[in-house]
Amino acid sequence: MNNIADISNYDQCTSCGMCSAICPVEAIQIKLDENGFYRPEINEEKCIACGKCKKICYRFDQNISLTAKKNVHAYSAVNKDKELVRECSSGAISEEIMKACIKHGYKVVGVEYDYEKDIIKTTTTSDVNSITKYRGSKYFQSYTVEAFKEITKNKEDKYAVIGTPCQIYALRKWAEEHKKDNLLLIDFFCHGIAPVSLWKSYIKEFQSPFLKVDFRTKDYGWHNFATRFIDADKKEILSKRTNDQFYDLFFSELCFNNSCYKCKARSTVEYSDLRIGDFWGKRYASNMEGVSAVIVNTKKGYEIFKEISPYLKTKKVEFEEIISAQSYGKPREYDARKREQILDYLKKNKIKEAYKVYYNGLSVKVKTLKSAKNMIKKCPIIIQSRVRGIMKSV
Ligand code: SF4
Ligand code: SF4
Ligand code: SF4
Known part of the structure; x- marks a missing residue:
């Protein structure tokens, strides 16, 4: 094949669209998948196996490393x-x-x-x-x-x-x-x-x-x-x-x-x-x-x-x-079952049900903290600013 389908699943596809943009014979189309993420679709009959799409695809690059400290x-x-x-x-x-x-x-x-x-x-x-x-x-x-x-x-x-x-x-x-x-x-x-x-x-x-x-x-x-x-x-x-x-x-x-x-x-x-x-x-x-x-x-x-x-x-x-204060360099864990349920509700246009999966899954502590933050959010902006200045971590 010598194209992006050499890695058969698109789990790590970022949806960047670049493979489609650069294909010389327009063999790749980017379409929404059932969950609402953009994914490539290859017409293998059109593909001339030039390998250009692979060269720019994030999924094939093993050499990306975290910039811990750099001359920036x-x-x-x-x-x-x-x-x-x-x-x-x-x-x-x-x-x-x-x-x-x-x-x-x-x-x-x-x-x-x-x-x-x-x-x-x-x-x-x-x-x-x-x-x-x-x-x-x-x-x-x-x-x-x-x-x-x-x-x-x-x-x-x-x-x-x-x-x-x-x-x-x-x-x-x-x-x-x-x-x-x-x-x-x-x-x-x-x-x-x-x-x-x-x-x-x-x-x-x-x-x-x-x-x-x-x-x-x-x-x-x-x-x-x-x-x-x-x-x-x-x-x-x-x-x-x-x-x-x-x-x-x-x-x-x-x-x-x-x-x-x-x-x-x-x-x-x-x-x-x-x-x-x-x-x-x-x-x-x-x-x-x-x-x-x-x-x-x-x-x-x-x-x-x-x-x-x-x-x-x-x-x-x-x-x-x-x-x-950013997600830079921080690994991220998630609950795969909840994610699947939420994506399933979203694709059926049921955001309220998706929201319930998220909200009902919060611990009592997180719900209490969220309520406290909501109370602050309802205050006039000047009050919010003062409270945030005192708390520094709200
Ligand atoms: S270049 Fe790679 S990561 Fe980007 S859309 Fe195509 S398959 Fe996905
Ligand atoms: S977290 Fe990474 S893969 Fe996701 S949109 Fe941002 S840069 Fe792209
Ligand atoms: S290998 Fe070349 S022709 Fe085939 S899909 Fe990739 S860029 Fe297009």
Whole structure:
């Protein structure tokens, strides 16, 4: 065969879509499987056994190792534009990066909402006025193939790509293989990724089609995740402040893509020029506006970070401080039976039943802690900030 099917199961498939994007004879299609994860389907009759798909596939690489300590530079960063910080996830860094990249002739690549299909997809743009569509972390799988095809087939343009570490891994492998230097690769601290079925079953109660979906709004503060919908009647609907089924199921870690549990890509910064994310942990525990963490991994990454620095308030910090509050390098255990039950309910569009599997499985201690956190979440933001400042670990 000499193709990605040489490893017969797709358990560790990250759904990056790169195999499909680069296949010279279009023998690979990426489709949703029954659980709502993107998976490749190979037409063996079309395949010419060139082996290109294997060379960039994460599943075949035994040499990915954790970056424990490396010559990287770590920062906290917040955009000086307070309005932008309010509108974006964390400290509004990615939008500044995108603006600078477009100024330097890059096309930027991010994830936008598809309002017709209620899915998310990775797209490209060179229009600085359209980058607001990439705002907000989206937490479920994105369809990447068309964008990645454009990146790998276009010989002229430069691309600045923001994606999950596994997507960035695949792009870096392709760029190395083809000796391409036209990519600026930015990944983010990734916790894992949920299936499309989680989103599809969640939005049933919000009456799609939507005019707008804002992921990670800060209406309840930076630490309290929420989604804002504008429905067809232009009515604004904000997701629940506490016990939100989408975010609770996501953070339960019980419906991630299988590859996320043992993922090596999230625990290395070898493949990206910059890694960004929320600056979680004690230092900004009482901050309710948002702060970014930035890891500068390469000279190329440094040049773009230097370019945007006048627009930011930055502070140099230790790499270890940032990763200690992330899932970086931490093994993740999960209950396979509960995961199966939850995925089964989600594919039947039964999010309430899926939620019950998660909630009923919590210990009394965790339920009590969750109730206490919910009480804090219902307080005015200024009170939440003070409580968080005292507790530092809420
Ligand atoms: S990990 Fe990526 S390249 Fe490998 S099979 Fe899955 S989608 Fe294809
Ligand atoms: S081996 Fe080559 S032709 Fe066959 S699926 Fe992979 S990339 Fe396509
Ligand atoms: S945890 Fe790993 S496999 Fe999962 S989305 Fe993140 S980078 Fe990809």
